[in-house]
Amino acid sequence: MSSVPQTPPWDVHRLPRADGKNFLVTGGNAGIGYFVAEQLAATGATVVLGSRDPAKAGAAIASIASRVPGAELGHLPLDLADPASLRTTVDALGLDRLDAVVHNAGVALDRPPRRETAAGHELMFATNHLGHFSLTHHLAPLLMATPGSRIVTTGSFAAKSERLDLDDLQSTRDYRPKRAYARSKLAQMLFALELDRRLRAAGSATLSVLVHPGGALDSLTPSRPPIHVRTARERLGHLPLGLVVQGKDAAAWPAVRAVLDPGVRGGRMLSPRAFGLRGTPRTEPLWNHLTDTTTAAILWAASSDLTGHEPTFTAATRPGGAEGTTALTVPGL
Template sequence: MSSHHSPDPAQDRWDVHRLPPAEGRTFLVTGGNAGIGYFVAEQLAGTGATVVLGSRDSAKAEAAMASIRSRVPGARVRRVPLDLADLSSLKASVDALGPHGLDAVVHNAGVLLDEPQRRETGDGHELMFATNHLGHFALTWWLAPLLTAAPASRVVTIGSFTAKSVDLDDLQSTHGYQPKRAYARSKLAQMLFGFELDRRLRAAGSSTLSVVVHPGGALDSLTPSRPPFHVRTAGARLRALPLGVLLQGKEAAAWSAVRAVLDPSVRGGQLWGPRVLGMRGLPAPEPVRGILADTELAARVWAASRDLTGVDPSSRFG
């Protein structure tokens, strides 16, 4: 990722520690109970918005909400059950959000498996591709009426710079399965989805924007403690200090997604990431190039995703 950005006057006005107020707005963060998603939720809660954690695990979600409330007095935070690996469950999750508009969804939840055996969901899809990409693809379809009901709503997709290539003939890694490669494929599919979604939203005349972000290099050892689910020891912090020159913790890794949700200067179809070599620092727009700019590939991944899920998210916006 490039560290060269044209001067942006809005960049100088944006303060990651003094976010604009967002009372009356509602944001859904998938996987908001841990990791980067937790810090996205915590920071958005500080704006006065209602933040909904989409989480499979009710106990982890309760712990995350308690942590947010302890740091953000009066935080409006709640949970909906969300299992992205089970496509048939998504309607019930969206119904639990209620009938009112949704101002933004942050597609953050993801799994990274390291065991050598390939695993499938009940729908017969490879587990990482299903959770990280297909679940969010289908969830967007279910959320479309709520997003359309809110003015200038946003779909923010958190990608990864591990995303380098995708095999259209083997999206689900049925041949020569390698966990890291399967994960990278799922994240690239997710990012291509985010860019293709924005093209389709523009073509439909929708007021909803789709923005893609990536967190840079996010380490637990550089992440401030949030007990009980993340406790950083003094030793881990000291050992990680040299890495802080190049990398950052998950609190800072959340900044790009938070800005993509809140900043009125953000445009659909943009890519945002940390401004220092794409690895750390304040959020900044980055050029969309290489495989991420391949519109034909994105359209083909979209068509394959539509065939696998049975839904087409862009058909419900307009």
């Protein structure tokens, strides 16, 4: 008989304790990010909500505190569309360790015209992808100071049917809002996987994990006033959709598992169990176009050029014992 202990199945309703750990959730003031923050706060960790709007962050913090007695919460002013502000933003964290960052914040536009940031980048590509690329660069020292830290990146089911146009990453020639959004999320997903390859090549213990939340509707999401209020009529009217998709509270489960589960590995994708749209989180095989390492490497180089940053992780020692700095670059790229 084997005496090897069996790992219990992951239970979304019985999360492991994470007392003493620090987690940052971008976009933690609303939507899926709010529920990621709420669920992580219940583990005893300190959870920092990254948000542009102090009032919305304050409302989210008050809501979580009312449901999680003794929750340790904070707000980090964060504007992912303004990469020049991110160094100052990260300096303001005031932490000596960061156990995980959840790259969750995003913007989705559903109609023209095309919008640009002050830096001249298309708004969705800049916020959803380039902002998180730069943020990873600035968070690298904190993450490297924390054994077993994790970078969790939230993709989207919308990216499954899209491909990047490497000659027009910012949709300057043919702008279609829904397609531009899906491509920005695909860029995030390719970034997460390329980051994992570079972390492993550098011998880093930091993990890069990809998640996507499946299908999530406000009408299936429990109320969290004043952040989100669902009427009984809305809930009943959309109840049949619950057979196919889910609320944003359940859509948060893949990211929460990616942060907390000791069995999670870098370079994997967690998604809802039922067709990638609803249910408890599981490891899903990577979609074929997510395994395109050439496109991912070209995107990485373009992102570095556009932001002026390249995530670099400094280890106390290199593999083999020599001290120094290990950059996330793969020989031959």
